Each structure stands twice: as C-alpha cells, then as structure tokens.
Amino acid sequence: MWWWAVPEARPPTAPPPGGIGRHCAVPAAAGSAPGRRGTAPPSPDDHPVILLRDVSRVFPADPPVHALSGVRLRVERGDYLAIVGPSGSGKSTLLNTLGLLDRPTSGSYLLDGIETTTMGDGARTRLRGRRIGFVYQSFHLLPHRTVEENVMLAEVYGGFSRRGRRERALAALDRVGMTHRAGFPTGRLSGGERQRVAIARALMGEPSLLLCDEPTGNLDSRNTGAVLDLFDGLHDQGTTLLVITHEDAVSARAGRRVRIADGILTEEPDARP
Ligand SMILES: Nc1ncnc2c1ncn2[C@@H]1O[C@H](COP(=O)(O)OP(=O)(O)O)[C@@H](O)[C@H]1O
Ligand SMILES: [Mg+2]
Numbered sequence: 001m002w003w004w005a006v007p008e009a010r011p012p013t014a015p016p017p018g019g020i021g022r023h024c025a026v027p028a029a030a031g032s033a034p035g036r037r038g039t040a041p042p043s044p045d046d047h048p049v050i051l052l053r054d055v056s057r058v059f060p061a062d063p064p065v066h067a068l069s070g071v072r073l074r075v076e077r078g079d080y081l082a083i084v085g086p087s088g089s090g091k092s093t094l095l096n097t098l099g100l101l102d103r104p105t106s107g108s109y110l111l112d113g114i115e116t117t118t119m120g121d122g123a124r125t126r127l128r129g130r131r132i133g134f135v136y137q138s139f140h141l142l143p144h145r146t147v148e149e150n151v152m153l154a155e156v157y158g159g160f161s162r163r164g165r166r167e168r169a170l171a172a173l174d175r176v177g178m179t180h181r182a183g184f185p186t187g188r189l190s191g192g193e194r195q196r197v198a199i200a201r202a203l204m205g206e207p208s209l210l211l212c213d214e215p216t217g218n219l220d221s222r223n224t225g226a227v228l229d230l231f232d233g234l235h236d237q238g239t240t241l242l243v244i245t246h247e248d249a250v251s252a253r254a255g256r257r258v259r260i261a262d263g264i265l266t267e268e269p270d271a272r273p
Contacts, residue, residue: 048074057263086238135211151173199234
C-alpha cells in the first residue's frame with residue numbers, strides 16, 4: 001500500500017534522478033510528522049490525498065480545447081467533495097486526470113504525496129489499482145458473473161495476493177449490505193443493488209480515494225437516497241470521496257462543493273451550519 005511498494009515511486013523527500021525540480025517539492029503544509037523525515041519512510045497519512053498544482057489539459061484541435069486551466073485542488077484524507085458543473089465543463093477530464101487515466105498537459109498532481117505526472121505508464125497503472133476505486137453511472141459490472149466474482153475482479157490489476165481475496169470481497173460486500181446476494185449474477189439485481197456492488201468493488205484494497213462519476217445518474221430517488229446514505233457511512237468510516245454530479249440533492253450531502261466551468265475550478269463557501 002505504501003510508496004515503497006511502488007518501484008517507480010520515490011519518497012517525496014528524495015530528489016529525482018534529474019535533480020531537484022517542482023515535481024519533488026512537497027510543501028511543508030503537506031505535513032511530514034516531526035522527527036520522521038530521514039528516519040522512516042513517510043506514510044500516505046502524512047500527505048493530502050490529492051494535491052493538484054496549476055493543472056492544465058489542452059486537447060489538440062483547431063482551435064485547441066482548454067479542458068482544464070490552472071486547476072489547484074487539495075483534498076485531505078476523509079474529505080467528502082462534490083464537483084458540480086454543466087456538460088462540457090471539464091468534469092470527465094478532471095476525473096480522468098485524478099484517476100490516472102489521463103495526464104495533464106502541464107502542472108503537477110501528487111496522489112498521497114507521490115508525483116504522478118512524471119511516472120511511467122506501468123507505475124501509474126499499479127498506483128491506480130492500489131489507491132483509487134472508481135464508481136460509474138452505468139455500474140460497469142459483468143452481468144453473467146456473480147456479485148462476489150465481480151467484486152474480486154477489482155484486485156486483478158493491483159498486484160494483490162490471491163490469498164484471502166474471497167474473504168476481502170465478502171467484507172467489502174458487508175460494508176454495502178450486499179452479502180446476501182454474493183452468489184447472484186449481477187444481471188438479476190436492481191439498479192440500486194448494482195451500484196452498491198460496484199461500490200463494494202471500488203472499496204476492495206482499501207483505496208485512498210473513491211472517484212465517483214455521476215454515481216446516482218441511473219437511479220431513482222429512493223435508490224439515490226440509499227447510495228447517499230452509504231456514502232455518508234463510508235465518510236464516517238474515514239473514506240475519502242470525490243463525487244462528480246449535476247444533481248443538487250447529491251452535492252448537498254458532501255462536505256465540500258467545488259464548481260467547474262470552462263475548465264476552471266471554484267470552491268463554494270462552506271454552507272454547513
Ligand atoms: N479527446 C478530446 N479531444 C478534444 N476535445 C475534447 C476531448 N475530450 C474532451 N474534449 C472537450 O473538452 C471539454 C471538456 O470535456 P469533458 O471533460 O468531457 O466535460 P464534461 O465531463 O464536464 O461534460 C469539452 O469541450 C469537450 O468537447
Ligand atoms: Mg463528462
């Protein structure tokens with residue numbers, strides 16, 4: 001789980017082979033524990049989960065599309081954040097960037113204190129498999145496989161041991177209240193149940209971050225409520241959640257709301273009492 005499990009990752013305190021540059025700089029505010037530096041490797045707990053510095057993504061076109069412009073974002077462990085914006089505003093581009101599926105054109109992205117923009121593709125894939133769980137609007141489950149098999153498949157890309165995989169899948173299903181359907185093909189489940197299974201799959205491997213793209217977009221209001229209750233419970237247990245949505249009922253439940261328009265992020269003032 002930690003940085004030293006990722007061969008290409010460097011401890012943020014060590015200079016990269018090319019010398020000190022912006023990619024290895026971690027601000028003091030990222031919070032290495034006093035006395036740890038230089039004695040023991042830093043834990044992911046010492047860093048924000050997400051630190052984006054001046055991230056831009058320009059798609060080559062005529063004229064070029066500035067899908068993300070100068071994005072700065074800091075997400076601490078345990079945050080529950082909603083990103084809200086109209087179609088075409090850059091939400092998917094941001095999610096793909098945070099999920100290590102796309103690279104910024106410029107800027108820096110540290111995940112758990114690890115600079116990701118300079119990593120090779122293989123290291124990014126392993127880091128993604130270990131640290132990020134994805135939840136999508138359309139669930140992306142294999143309909144002819146059982147609930148349990150679908151959840152176990154989450155560990156295939158993270159280099160996890162096979163030993164105990166079934167037990168971990170059942171524990172993840174327990175967190176979403178779906179153990180009683182473990183042997184069902186997912187094609188026979190309701191929409192709300194499918195999304196709970198997809199959330200269990202995303203929780204496998206105890207990721208640092210759950211990235212959810214319109215997770216209630218295919219659900220009726222009752223099932224939307226059930227998924228939001230589940231998110232509240234996960235948040236209470238310390239899970240870091242980032243939810244992209246255009247539904248006010250969904251964003252209202254998050255602790256932080258960030259608007260995106262034309263690739264520019266603006267944090268809303270904290271509306272909580
Ligand atoms: N591969 C691409 N090539 C060119 N333009 C793209 C590409 N992907 C997205 N865009 C453009 O970038 C902008 C943001 O897209 P996107 O992140 O998908 O928005 P959202 O998810 O908020 O609807 C849009 O104007 C879109 O047309
Ligand atoms: Mg989109």
